[in-house]
Amino acid sequence: MPELPEVETTRRGIAPYVEGREIVEVVVRQRSLRVPVPSDLESALIGERFGELARRAKYLLLPLADRTLLWHLGMSGSLRVARLGDSPKKHDHVDVVFEGGNILRYHDPRRFGFVDWLKGDAETDTRLSRLGPEPLSPDFDGRRLYRLSRGRRAAVKTFIMDNIVVVGVGNIYATEALFMAGIDPRRAAGRVSLARFERLAETIKAVLAAAITQGGTTLRDFVSGTGEPGYFAQRLSVYGRAGEPCRHCGMELRHIVLGQRATVYCAICQT
Template sequence: MPELPEVEVTCRGISAYLTNRHITQVIIRNASLRWPIPSTLTTLLPDQCITTVTRRAKYLLLHCDQGTLIIHLGMSGSLRILPTTTPSLLHDHFELWLDSGKMLRYRDPRRFGAILWWDGAIQQHPLFQRLGPEPLSDAFNTRYLHTKIHDRRVSIKEALMNQHIVVGIGNIYANEALFHAGISPLSAANSLSQTRCAALVKAVKTTLQQAIEAGGSSLRDFTDCNGRAGCFQQQYWVYGRHDQPCRQCGALINKIRQGQRSTFYCLQCQQ
């Protein structure tokens, strides 16, 4: 379930265990993720120090002495901090052993995630070059959004999930933010007034911020780096609530398909 809040919660959770630690060993159990895990990591990483751990979009960045380890969790990935003696299970594909005696373990049943190495400036990486601004930064504001989508004919929901427009928003939080902004997910992006863009920007920021504070959402098996479940799922207003009454007006929540993804919204509250 990794959208921005889950990746951010993971980032904050693993940071203290990794920062200023030296890597002692790398284990690649199954290299076939979205792209192969570079086999060179086995010799490249040991003895390097992890200086900082950051997040950009839905990517986790482990900044090391000689480059950056890029981790994406895909649809089903998660990271745990564990003693190196913990037996590995099916779907545990990758481990970073640390000089503390602990390890970072990557698990990803569907293998849509990625683990890559980059030794230049991260913004020069092909995957990072065209990314939009961080939704919680000042760069994501009313003027930016209005200008960016004024010529887009796709729906506002699809635009919100476009990482070239703004990063970090996936299916859950796109649905939730549109509900809080009172905007129909079917509205054409280029039809949104400045006022509605302002409402949407505000809704995106508060929705994501609250989800981070709740420790993220926990659909299926997502947990934080210590195995704890997030609580934000209990706060959903529309996601997954089709045929249930709207928490605001009581009308039944509607479910449709948009761009091969499920959309949930209230016909009454979202116009």
């Protein structure tokens, strides 16, 4: 599914085409998404303009003059920019058409994503209010991980994927960050030292920043806002490489399942 870098890449990709542009038409082809498309979406958007797009965790926030649209890509969704005359494909569920002919088009084969109105603001909407800090913000560091992990028996990989601890560290990037930090993903979070958590926080920031810079990870279901795939997959060290040699020591990388998620690690480099 699209992870934080993919969502941030989408935000950056679509922003220049939609911010400040008048909305002239809205086409909803499928209302039955994970959350039903609001019945007033078409009437509410016509004549409006989106302000500066924002992201919170894996949610995109598209502000209007008096309220905000909340968009989530789910497991397989993508937002891309099309042009008038570009025929919609199967699973193209929502079009927002702008003056000048640009179309913000939502594609979602599995329909696990949604578009809905933000309820109140980011501090009060229950979908956002309990989320932890953004991983690239000053509010996230190794001390936070250490403090929240005391007494926790859960595997450290599962721990850092908890959105209350920190948002947006999905399976791919958790796997990569733990490898870069030299930490066994199976280790109990409560048995990781402060020094190692400080190193892990640094690698989480580094791997996410690198992925955003390179346009997100190339996944079968993901395309960026301009229709181009991401490129970070070309530099993955362990994710998806089970059975191949570790690029550091040559040991065959192992595959296990943690929290129902595939996990690949090096038994020599990660302890």
